[in-house]
Amino acid sequence: MMEHPGQKTPAGVFLLALVAAATVAFLWLIAPFAGAILWAVIAAVLFEPLNARVLGMMPRRRSGAALITLLIIVVVVVVPAMLLAGALLREATAFYARVHAGEIDIGRLFVEAQAHLPGWLRGWLRDIGLGDVDGLRTKLAQGVASSFRTVAAQVLSIGQGTFGFFVALGVMLYLTFFLLRDGHAIAARIERAIPLTDGQRAVLIGKFVAVIRATIKGSLIVAILQGATGGLVFWALGLPGALLWGVAMGVFSLFPAIGTGIVWVPVAIYLFATGAIWQGIALAGCGFFIISSVDNVVRPFLVGRDARMPDYVVLIATLGGFELMGFNGFVVGPVIAALFMAVWDIFISARPAPDPVVEPPPGA
8 A cells, every 4th residue: 555655654754854844955056046936927827818819819839829929028128128228228328427427416416406495494494413515415416426326336245246147138028938838737747746635736726826827917017017107207307327227116016005106206396496487387297196006096006906905015025025035025925815815715615514502592
């Protein structure tokens, strides 16, 4: 009689230990490409419906359909992202050069804004140590220079790791191809390995797929739209660094309860304070009615309400993921939070309901 691997026999215990050790060793081995693997899985999940449509037009040619889908991913996602990164790097470098050459004097801009403020507010700034114009200008200039030196160091390190970046990109695209081609077979094997009932496995995997799609479609796509809209508004108003401001708004829009207002509200206040009234009114109006409304209009259309988690859970999970894993944490954090909630839902639903309390009849 063949014994089950999970039985508490010496052979069963040894097999489980061997499986655990091999799994840990394999995870350690692929850890350098964890980001590439993560984004390959995300791309495969997100573009699986497109791959299914392509496969429907060319049945029995799974490799060809997966290759066409991969080429679409490269053209629609990878190439624009690399072009945007290059343009952003050029604009950041030009902005730093203008600051370093004195063409953009941060301290002078602050002084001009301060001169238009009410007397009580200028007095409050003096009370908190922001009334020394020359000292404030020096501190701001030093802070900006230090910040851009840090960014330049990061850019230099990225440039030095260009080979590693393209290796990771190649791994991501290569793995994406096989996940698109063989994803259903791989998912079926993973489902069989999970020691849960069919219904519980369906809930867990369905939640995982739904959250990935919700995170990408409902967060990253909305962030791109908000950042692009904000950048266009800044460009139309003639404000410098429109691309930088647009990217900043796109990044901050990923954080619930923070959003793009952390960028456009201070800029609008600065415009009002410096006498650029019509520009301030236009930016405030576009920020409130257009930029901030993209999330409320587009996200329900892309995702729907079923896959959404409470905003406070998304905020904490996103911040925690970003702190631990950088940009990858924008996806990993909400996914972990969703799996946490799904596992607890399965656990609670699997528990037997408590016996109803039977009240004794009156007079007993």
